[in-house]
Amino acid sequence: MTELAVLPPDFAKEAAIMEKTWASKPGVIGWLSETGHKQIGLRYIVTAFLFFLAGGIEAALMRIQLLKPENHFLGPDAYNQIFTMHGSTMMFLFAVPIMEGFGVYLVPLMLGTHNVAFPKLNAFGYYIYLFGGLFLYTMFLLHAAPQAGWFSYVPLAGPQYSPGKGVDTWAQMITFTEVSGLVVAVELVVTTFKQRCPGMSLNRIPLFVWSMIVVSFMIIFAMPAVMIASGYLSLDRLVGTHLYNRSEGGDPLLYQHMFWFFGHPEVYIIFIPGLGFVSSILTAFTGRKIYGYTAMVSTLVVTAFLGFSVWVHHMFATGLPQLGESFFTAASLMIVLPTGVQIFCWIATIWSGRFRIATPVMYVIGFFLVFIVGGLTGVMLASIPIDWQVHDTYFVVAHFHYVLIGGALFPLFGAFHFWFPKWTGRMYSEVMGQISFWLLLIGFNVTFFPMHVLGLYGMPRRVYTYQPGMRWGNLNVLASAGAVFMALSVLTMIINFLVSRRAGRVAGANPWNADTLEWSLPSPPPVYNYLHVPTVSGLNAVWDAAPDQPYVTGMRFDRREILITRVLDAEPDHTEQLPGHSPWPFVLSCTMCIGLWGAIFFAWWFTIGAVLSGIALIGWFWPSDRELEDHILREKGELGGLELGMPEPVREEMP
Amino acid sequence: MTQRVLDVAALTEGTADSRSLIWWGNLAMLAIEGTMFAMAMATYLYLRSTNLDWPPSTVPKPDLLMPTINTVMLLLSCIPAFIIDRASITKNMLPIRICQALSIAVGLLFLYIQYAVMVPSLGYKWSSHAYGSVVWVIIGMHTLHMVAATGETALLFLYSLFKPVLKKHLLDFRCTAVYWYFVALVWVPFYFIIFIEPWMQRKGS
């Protein structure tokens, strides 16, 4: 397919047809039937951000409670619920889904395609995530929240020590969010491998997309483990299996192994997209190609592999055999190497580029500072004697907040500011952006740095209060004061975005002069993304484009047709038609709720839900008449690829 | 200035082979399900390593005849699956229909034998001990997959009787065949641990 033609650039008619082909449907049912990736991606982002606010309120409640010794603001029970809700919300309902949301929104744009590979599945993933989260919060408001921490260790979470429905709710929320994670992973892998625009060979895939690919593979191999682990937990609690019951031959450590086989990669699933944001932002703000692209991609892959071999470092205090522990220490320390390479590549990029300062890069610098501290305490914790000393103390709480907030939240906030103009078409206020950055950086360190010291002084995590004689009071006051600054930072950011969305300066297509394909589109992008599938001739698609960079013609505008290219070199291979909007993903997620929520109360609901889901699936796959007609015509060869008259192609050699 | 374009009007619409999106989606799904089965296997081996008495001495030596027939039958059913796969390439509907009917029959018979003969003769329940739990979990997981594979084949079979068979359905046939291989092959190691292992020297005895 290297035919080239000359074409008059008069696209208004095509654009109108495309608009109609890809448009959303009106009304509530239309909203529930939506399958466009930008819509679904934004829904993920907004929903996850709301859960972040909920988790933040829970954090604030904890900080109020810990303000002074012997405080009675929250009782022990409430405190247990709150820290469990906070941890579970932040990990499962905020950090992972928001990264997925960015992937769903950005990956098809960066690849130059119209939608993700399986649009209905994509919508289903969103609803199942939403329902999982709403279920957890509904039960929380009904005073049936889980209380066994974000990892619900057995035997504490088992039938004997956690009566009630809290842990069952937690386990079901896990199933829901992991199904959603898996769905997005499959989407992104297939979309990236098959739908890249012509010219985007593997070595021209933007680093953010690579990070999402690596994350997706990690999800595919990690999330089943936690689904099985939490599934066993439900079975032990609901139907009387003994998988974790030592007295009947089960084993609580089995749970820990399976949980952390997922749990460590989970942390990478959270921060590797952050690394992708950092690369995107740095490329734009230094105006140069990222230094060491190949090294960046390969270290991402290496990190992913190593990430699967270190889970036992979460279990050093369980008395595993010495040799095994040493192995896991060594593996954990090795992770420093690929991360170090990445950081040096970024530094080299900054060093040799023309560095500009604006809110997104400031967050990137914040990421460097905070994440490196988290990495350093991580290296400390990988050595077993230190781990034993500070295990289950605030030192660990400090460590993982440095890693999570440094590695995920800072890049994420940077990404919010970076892509805000693309989503809304307007610029945020730079002054407010910088204020919110400084509030976060200062507030964060004031909150969490003292926790290192508190941990060394012996303050255990997950305690609702402490005695005055422990002398932990001052540092806790400091920590709580810092949290106020963090809250102000988030508030500033929200106000900034809400105001700028309407009143900001008009951004134009590419306010940052950034390099990836989405910046070649108007802001916000049209429903169909690209009128013509673009082609690229370099890693930095926008910068490397020739003035007459070819685009693809010969595709239908009146059908949701996408171009499938080959995996390695992205040469055009064939076209496929994507399904349109459909209410069935929503219906299927409802029937799954019936089955899985019902099963908590009465096992037969599971069967009822399964049957209903089977019916929903038939509806899902039933082809519409129009689809059928099209297929029949095409089989008979009566329907060509073209609807609109195209001028005769003028053949030329592709350079 | 002239604008160069890359004209793709001559490309085919849709393929029924490994280049299509659905094919890749199917493989990704199998990777996920394969990981789940691997986890179930890991559970079994882990509990086996932490128990001194495995299988528990109360577990009777299972009757081998029916489970073996069932397993062999399931393995043989890969042949009709293979024929469906091949015949879909040339859209040869007769062998496809025959083999689909055969697959459905095997699927139903397998499930029947599993639940009418084999499960009742196990001699323990999921709630008897951890060994029972893990065996029942494995059987349950596999049953869900077996039901899915059989149901999918049945739906495609019925659909193609009444509605025109298009390229995308041929692709569905082929993906279902691949799924069928997966469901059949994944059962084999579990057959060995559930039915053969109790006959071997027991750990602890």
Ligand code: HEM
């Ligand atoms: C925004 C400011 C935040 C504050 C002030 C905060 C505060 C806290 C505090 C005080 C605890 C410890 C409770 C205890 O052990 O007694 C905690 C636990 C935790 N936090 Fe945060 N946190 C924040 C953000 C986050 C974020 C962004 C994440 C993840 C992305 C996160 C994940 C966790 C997890 C996983 C736990 C452990 C929960 C458990 O012990 O089960 N936090 N947080």
Ligand SMILES: [Cu+2]
């Ligand atoms: Cu870890």
